Amino acid sequence: MEITKVLPDDCISLIISLTSPRDACRMALLSHAFNSIADSNAVWQMFLPLDYIHIISNSSSPPSLLSLPKKDLYFTLCYHPILSHNGDMFQLEKESGKKWYMVGARALSIQWVDTPRHWTWISLPDSRFCRVAKLKNVGRLEIKGKVKLNTLSSNTNYEAYFVFKLVRDRYGFRHTPVELDVSIEGTAAGEVRSVILDPPRNMPQQAKERVDGWLEIEMGEFFNGFENDRTVEFSLREDHDDQPKRGLIVQGIELRPKHKNNR
């Protein structure tokens, strides 16, 4: 029994779409019949996020993206983040098709950010966003952000990361921890993490270096269920010691699906 003689093409498409993008790529090389089915729009449309049309239409990307074959669109979205009109950035995670999301500094609520004495907006070539916020001097640090859960992939555990840099001329972060918090509005607050962003060399560095040269520190995690009109809120705070702080550059907060094994 050869499967293509038993099952119609749309059944085979359905089966392939229930595997994974990686499997679908592999299956394009099985046989002639599978080649066209595995590369078809019917299959790859299922790997794209449900609201991909909405995302692309509300972004700075050309609408011609929508006329690409769905497989090409999928990989384009994996390798080329989409900048939406409200300043946030979308990308797809290759293995699963789930969304990566980043809120840029401009879209965060940073206390005193528009006062030139305290913060300044600069442009760095290795940032994904055109502008990042650089801290000149504050006594109390407060950075908040929020994201509507229905913009993210449903049925997914997400981790939130604060993406930042510290310049050479910095102070206030070496001995004083900042408090990081992630919680879904309307639910009980999650654990508040207390971390030192700039530990001395003999102390463990909790922030990790990213591929793009920036640092990231995990703020917390949350689960995005199926029906979700709610918002998830993030905050980074240091408002206890009132000591001056300087030299932090904020790129934004990135949300990524959580994985048990680290690649």
Added chain:
Amino acid sequence: MSEVDMAVIKPEMMKSYIWLQTADGLIQQVEQEVAMFCPMICHEVIQKDMGSSKNYAISLPQRVNPAMLSLILDYCRFHQVPGRSNKERKSFDEKFIRMDTKRLCELTSAADSLQLKPLVDLTSRALARIIEGKSPEEIREIFHLPDDLTEEEKLEPLKNTTDDPRIRLLNRLYAKKRKELQERQKLKNIEVEEERVDDRSVDDLLSFINGDNGDSKGIKNSKSKKKNRRRKDQQKNTSANEAIKNHNKEPNGLNQVCHSAEVGQKVRAGVGATSNLHDVEDDIFDNKNEPDDGDIDDEIDPALKEKIDREVEDFARRLNSDWPERMQEILSFGHERKPVHFSLNGNGSLRRYANSEQR
């Protein structure tokens, strides 16, 4: 189901039966509420007034043989009972799909023809779980698929949307291999004049190319004309590629939006009114998309060509994996799997070792 449908299957009614006929001629009667669980049967009864007697038995689609019908009716008989809990249904489903792959496929097909979507979803998920993560050879074995993609088709160049140098190298490798395959093919051709230098006029060649793309002879003869065109394109591509390379420092990492957008604009302006991003990307990021990619190598200064050849062979050695099936996967996903050896033959072509023991 519509209100009319519901009226037909009120439980207070006398137990009635629907008559069904499978493609082999066999006629059987089935409890009404069970049969009506299938949309296709429901439609036949309601819309066409069929199935009420032996003479008006509903002809089932060919994909539904008696064995499959029996299974489907078991499924319907269980699920059409309204009082069951989700847990019960799930438990039934899990036991229900325990059957060999062949039957699963037949069942999917039969359920599909009866438009019984919940069962199609159930069996499709089961089949998806079976093939997930398996290698192409394993899947071919399970589904009895012929390995009927030609070597050439498997060597189609990969789209290089990120200008990944590995993909560029791989495409070169493919091009080289395709060229070898073509050469081998041509050696089989009796006509010796194909080997001679072609001195037809440019126009002749152009019309030949346009009229006869699939012919291997055509490709060979059109080489001289295509060479000139390719040279220009190659130079254009190279300079564009250089421009892109300067902007995209990390082909595997995240791209910078500002800069990619800038480049995108330059490219778009250059290409004029082409609104199709796909074409633009192809021109810029793909080095080649036609079988005569091997021609590019002929253009280049021999010293450079040798360097490139060495690079390609070195790459081939380093690849060390099950190609070409894994290649597609690896370079789309950047994940190395268990290696399989292949080495170079004396004449520079690649040979693959059997890999069944090496997994």
